[in-house]
Amino acid sequence: MYFVPPSSVEAGVSPAKRKSHAADAAATTEEIAELQKGLAKELPEGIEIDFDEQFDAMFSYKAKxxxxxxxxxxxxxxxGALKSRGLEKFQRVFLEEMIKLIMEGKPEAIIDLRNEFEKRIRNREWKIDMLMKTDTLQDSLDKYRAKIAGSARNRAAAYELALASGRNYKPGDQISYYIKATPKKVPAYEAAKPASEFDPENRDENVDYYVAKLDDLVKKFRSLTDVASAPKQESLAL
Known part of the structure; x- marks a missing residue:
């Protein structure tokens, strides 16, 4: 359970302020202690709450x-909605940094963050592990073939690579891959290439594809910036 105190009580003092505001920090600690005692008095007899940790800010996206x-x-x-395994690493890093800017009250810096990520993608500054994706096979290759034949599912990059490899992949096996550049636009599963075959001296990742994925993420979580434009969230204690 998370408890949000009134605006008169701060959750804490940031490391940058501690040296010059030691007295304020002590006062804040006392205020929080009094707040905790006051909350305990409001609870039914026999029920106690332990406060494990304090946080400077909280961002709530949706339930859980x-x-x-x-x-x-x-x-x-x-x-899972904020750290989906279906996201490439660069997307997870971007999302975390974007949320941090929002909690720090700096939503205007998100556009610069997005532009910096695009620059790194187009300049091919990252190692392939930032762009590659790792999928776990859920079905056997025979079952996958049957589903494709029966139009029961769409083709997927990991399975197509597994079939092309000639190896006996089984459910639970993982395949890491990235999307390479192609002369013309093709489905991602046709442009997928095993991460193990990536050559850092002759990079061939599809930068436009990854920039588009970055923009899709920004659009998907546009509501985050909408929330950031609302009145500043209170500090909280746990």
Missing amino acids: NYALLTKDGEVVIKG
Whole structure:
């Protein structure tokens, strides 16, 4: 359970302020202690709450999906919607940094963050592990073939690579791949290439594809910036 105190009580003092505001930090600690005692008095007899940790800010995306900003500036993300395994690493990093900017009250910096990520993609600055995707096979290759033949599912890059490899992949096996550049636009599963075959001296990743994925992520979570434009969220204690 998370408790949001009134605006008169701060959750803590950031590391940058501690040296010059030691007295304020002490006062804040006392205020929080009094707040906790007051909350305990409101609870039914026999029920006690332990306060495990304090956070400088909280961002709530939807039920069971939220982020917390620690006093040390670290971001803690909870919930599959905000850290989906279906995202490439660069998308997860971007999402975390975007949420941090929102919790720090700097939503105007998100556009610069997006532009910086595009620059790194187009300049091919990242190692392939930032762009590659790792999928776990859920079906056997025979079952996958049968589903495709019966129009029961769409083709998928990981399965197509598994079939092309000639190896006996089984459910539970993982395949890492990236999307290479092609002369003309083709479905992603046709442009997929095993990450193990990536040559850093002759890079061939499809930069336009990854920039488009970056923009799709920005559009998907546009509501985050809408929330950021609302009145500043209160500090909170746990």
